[in-house]
Amino acid sequence: xAAQKINEGLEHLAKAEKYLKxxxxxxxxxxxxxxxxxGKAAVAFKNAKQFEQAKDACLREAAAHExxxxxxxxxxxxxxxxxxxxxxxxxxxxxxxIEKASTMYLENGTPDTAAMALERAGKxxxxxxxxxxVQLYQQTANVFENEERLRQAVELLGKASRxxxxxxxxxxxxxxxxxxxxxxxxxENYPTCYKKTIAQVLVHLHRNDYVAxxxxxxxxxxxxxxxxxxxxxxxxxxxxGYDQQDQDQVCEVCSSPLFKYMDNDYAKxxxxxxxxxxxxxxxAAASPQPAPAGAPAAEEEEDEYAGGLx
Numbered sequence: 001x002a003a004q005k006i007n008e009g010l011e012h013l014a015k016a017e018k019y020l021k022x023x024x025x026x027x028x029x030x031x032x033x034x035x036x037x038x039g040k041a042a043v044a045f046k047n048a049k050q051f052e053q054a055k056d057a058c059l060r061e062a063a064a065h066e067x068x069x070x071x072x073x074x075x076x077x078x079x080x081x082x083x084x085x086x087x088x089x090x091x092x093x094x095x096x097x098i099e100k101a102s103t104m105y106l107e108n109g110t111p112d113t114a115a116m117a118l119e120r121a122g123k124x125x126x127x128x129x130x131x132x133x134v135q136l137y138q139q140t141a142n143v144f145e146n147e148e149r150l151r152q153a154v155e156l157l158g159k160a161s162r163x164x165x166x167x168x169x170x171x172x173x174x175x176x177x178x179x180x181x182x183x184x185x186x187x188e189n190y191p192t193c194y195k196k197t198i199a200q201v202l203v204h205l206h207r208n209d210y211v212a213x214x215x216x217x218x219x220x221x222x223x224x225x226x227x228x229x230x231x232x233x234x235x236x237x238x239x240x241g242y243d244q245q246d247q248d249q250v251c252e253v254c255s256s257p258l259f260k261y262m263d264n265d266y267a268k269x270x271x272x273x274x275x276x277x278x279x280x281x282x283x284a285a286a287s288p289q290p291a292p293a294g295a296p297a298a299e300e301e302e303d304e305y306a307g308g309l310x
Contacts, residue, residue, distance in 0.1 A: 006048045009054075016034040016037035016038045019031075019034035031065070035073065038077075042054045054084045058084060059078075061077040062077035072105065078104065082121075085097065092128070102117040114143055118139050118140040118143065119156065130167055134164060140156045145183075151187065161173055162265045165265045165266065168206075173203050174207065178200065180196055194223070195262065197216055201213045201217060202266055202269040205242060213239060231258065234258050237253050246275065247274070
């Protein structure tokens, strides 16, 4: 079966070369027909799992479409060549071709297709080169934002922010989350703005920048519904504990469901947050000592509340 498909691919390549030849009665190559044959050859080689030959056929198809000024079809062929490289586990090279395809989609006036190609490239490279994936997700977000598709844009920014946090690139993460928050505010998704404020505060505290964390909360008071929300109350409690170097209070807030059920990357920031200087633990309550013989009962009552109600 594989041999049959390989022969089929070779036949299509031969036909494509004929379409490109010129002669006395044929002054101009037939790029359209050649591209069609190269495309058929690529499919045959792919079915035979001959990915190197399939990739080469896709690149020839792309070149033929370019010569025919069919940018959209050329971009599709470059993208297919990239997917063949993916099958060969050559991910950086695959991403390069998909990026090239994306550029051509933009030139052709099809930004949605360009954005989808960039997002696909980001997913391919995310586990190999997170820094490159961040760049691709941010590019995708820019394309969507330019098209005023803000919901898609902010979703991609979120992916970039999480990767930055995962890589402990906190300065960049803080800027990325702020951009997310601005867009959510613009589309009036206020509850998500609250969650992004929590993420911001955790990132700033991991940067050891208490002032920036406090400013994030203070600025968020202008977001409808934030003041008086459980998010606001928890953040105020967190900042108080951090400022007073009370590790117990910080741990209590960060272990609450509000923090634990955030995106995993942010939940981890909460669980690993340590106050400056390592913090102090609350002292365990001292065991009550028996009253001396003959002590008045009133004294026992006074001792019961000596430390206050808490």
